[in-house]
Amino acid sequence: MSLLNIVNCLDPILRKKCQRVDNIDDSLITLTEDMIETMYDSSGLGLAANQIGRTSDLFVIDVGIEQEKRDPVVIINPVITASEDEVMGEEGCLSIPDIFAEIKRAQHVEVKGYDLRGNEVRYEAEGFLARAFQHEMDHLKGGLFWDNLSKAKRDMLKRKFKKKLKELQT
Numbered sequence: 001m002s003l004l005n006i007v008n009c010l011d012p013i014l015r016k017k018c019q020r021v022d023n024i025d026d027s028l029i030t031l032t033e034d035m036i037e038t039m040y041d042s043s044g045l046g047l048a049a050n051q052i053g054r055t056s057d058l059f060v061i062d063v064g065i066e067q068e069k070r071d072p073v074v075i076i077n078p079v080i081t082a083s084e085d086e087v088m089g090e091e092g093c094l095s096i097p098d099i100f101a102e103i104k105r106a107q108h109v110e111v112k113g114y115d116l117r118g119n120e121v122r123y124e125a126e127g128f129l130a131r132a133f134q135h136e137m138d139h140l141k142g143g144l145f146w147d148n149l150s151k152a153k154r155d156m157l158k159r160k161f162k163k164k165l166k167e168l169q170t
């Protein structure tokens with residue numbers, strides 16, 4: 001297994017809609033293993049394919065978030081099939097390191113997709129896990145967590161991010 005490079009929010013691939021996966025082969029399986037390793041190495045709880053420079057419609061996520069034990073899964077061609085109740089909560093992103101904002105999300109979601117064997121999977125989630133699902137779904141559609149904030153708020157966070165980036169590069 002190997003660690004992958006996570007692109008930051010200035011990379012245009014994060015604005016691309018990911019493409020449906022029709023064929024699950026060995027290279028895709030290896031990719032998802034590497035994504036899981038990369039996610040944990042970066043202390044993340046979810047990672048979408050475009051964050052590591054690919055446009056496959058899949059993400060990895062730790063569905064053990066609420067149980068405080070690791071339970072990483074791969075979800076291919078995911079869709080949110082139900083969502084209810086809105087809640088505000090703090091959110092961050094591995095592609096926007098060290099920047100956090102209060103984001104409104106559904107409190108409960110149902111997500112359907114496929115696992116690496118091509119079998120249909122279905123997850124019901126609430127709270128932080130539901131938030132993580134919605135966050136990763138946004139990535140696959142070319143979205144970032146700050147897209148629905150006011151322009152003023154988003155510009156402020158972008159400036160903060162760019163400043164941070166400069167600090168890291170010097």
Ligand code: CO
Binds near residue numbers: 095139
């Ligand atoms: Co993210």
